[in-house]
Amino acid sequence: MSHNHIELFTTPTCPDCAILKRWLEAQGLVYIERDLRIPGIAEEARRRTGLRIAPITIIDGKALWGPAADQVARLRPLIGVAHAY
16 A cells, blocks of 8 residues: 555546556556646646646655656655666
8 A cells, every 4th residue: 555645647648647557556556646638637737836748746745747757767766666667
């Protein structure tokens, strides 16, 4: 069970979003998915991060964005996962 609070801002057609979700699930991490197509969610993402791109991962209040492989590399040390992507 994850002790980290993870939010994932996504869109359904985003390939990096799908990759990131599969990786998080493979690590056994629980996350809250937020759909950026919803205007209120998009505005919340912009307010919290200054961004409205997908995917945006917020873990314990820290925002990460960019391609899935880049996010995974930055997520690993935050969640204590040492093995490769």
